[in-house]
Amino acid sequence: MLSDLIIIGGGASGFMGAITAISNGLRSVVILEGTSKVLEKVRISGGGRCNLTNSCCEISNLVNNYPRGEKQLIGLFNRFSTSDAFDWFQKQGLSLKIEKDGRVFPCSDSSEDVISCLTNVAKKSGVKVFINSHVKQIRITKKGFNLSVKGNNYYEAKKVLICTGSHPSGRRLAMSLGHSIIQPVPSLFSFSTSENYLKSCSGISLDAQIKLTINKKKYVDKGPILITHRGFSGPVILRLSAFSARDLYANKYNGEIKINWLCMSEVEVRSKLDLFKLKNSKKFLINNKPFNKLPRSLWNALLLSLSIDRQLKWSDISKYQKESLIKCLIMNSYLINSRGPFGEEFVTAGGVSLKEINFKTMESKICKGLFFAGEVLDIDGITGGFNFQHCWTSAWVAGNSMVPK
């Protein structure tokens, strides 16, 4: 049977593309999912809660959350943005909530509800879903496309939408139809360091200013950093890992980070420290830290790293010790030597080259009738619901542009 549309991949973008296309008038829409379960990444996303979008609405701010695809997303978000995705899910009966930091979750805090919402709407609309249907090959025919599926099954469709996420097979299918691929590299990961003295502080999270240097290239950011027993993680580190993903990959994940633990200038730190020293001259360093923000274990670890005796009284600290303490507080340096284990979110930077896509329709410029949406493209965002948002948006635009006008 010749379908109007076959979607390869039953993930976030596959479902949004299918539902949009069928609700716009396409008669036969089929999703072919290679594994035995659809929407598996939705299930594990956001620690099982699924952070499905963000409350950031201003498009000029929204696109800043995408290290790759920023320019192309401007036009796409003008058509289907975060507030549209929010309304779309609410309209389908999924209640959503916005957390303080702008992340959007289902009110139930369960990704299962996002899955039920998408699968129920797809079923009601008449989308056919076939699991265990890994697409091995696509051939162009007179009527459209012929897809060969594992187990010697064949499907025919007038149009094809590739939504295979970061799976290499999707990139291979795209290449077989003439597309070029921007080399995939990991994004959104933590940093490992071999410096051990911070291990006692693992679990501490605080706002800090970070300067990351890879070869001669510098990246600067500010935000919550989490000390782990291997190095550093937390929102600011994941963000830096995304924006520097290609440079870090090229440099085999070696780099240097300088941390300003207090987000203060040298002058501010020096004057606060001098005043504290004056007022607390008879007190011991160990129990009396000049900066409330700094957790006690981190204060102790920093003193230890400088070999400053913690039993010293403030009046006995030498000028040299004071200066090294100031330096350590505002630009402590750590060598990164590898990529840490993945954070709760992890995406692939790279994929189908954006030059070959018409972003008004998501159709290939190389192969008529072939469309792309989601992570298979060279577009990725930072944590906060931005990756799913790009999936909803690109798939919605694709689903809308397949309907004969």
Ligand SMILES: Cc1cc2nc3c(=O)[nH]c(=O)nc-3n(C[C@H](O)[C@H](O)[C@H](O)COP(=O)(O)OP(=O)(O)OC[C@H]3O[C@@H](n4cnc5c(N)ncnc54)[C@H](O)[C@@H]3O)c2cc1C
């Ligand atoms: C642990 C984790 C947590 C995450 N949490 C969040 C979060 O909270 N918020 C957020 O915005 N982003 C999150 N992300 C990122 C987000 O999950 C992805 O960006 C998103 O799932 C990509 O959707 P997609 O539809 O493009 O691809 P996918 O969800 O990967 O779906 C692709 C589907 O295609 C199938 N497939 C692949 N090749 C073939 C083939 N040849 N034939 C048939 N089927 C095929 C795959 O089996 C898969 O089901 C997280 C990622 C991870 C790994």
